[in-house]
Amino acid sequence: MSAPLIVSLYVLGTLDDVDKVLADIAIGYFIEKTMDEGKDYCERKINLVKSNFDLLIEVPLSSSSFTFNRIKHITL
Structure with a gap:
């Protein structure tokens, strides 16, 4: 089993x-x-990440770029 020491460093552990x-x-x-x-x-967290990923895939690219364009033109 690998145990994390920091984000990118793992060591063997038992x-x-x-x-x-x-x-x-x-x-x-x-x-x-x-x-x-x-x-x-862990299984519940995996299912949550999968369902959130599936929701993100369903968002059409055109609607997200439309929102970005609207936000980009707002002046303060």
Whole structure:
């Protein structure tokens, strides 16, 4: 298993206690969960990212560029 030291540096690691894991919920914030709870959390996050990605794919390119053009011409 790879364990992150920083964003782009990983080292090999092992789990001493396979009953509990730490889930990264935000930058620098972790929560302790059981292995099953951690797996469920990861699956829910993966599904959330996939559904958000699917929503972004559905947005037509022309409507997003139209919004960008409208915003670009606003003067303060």
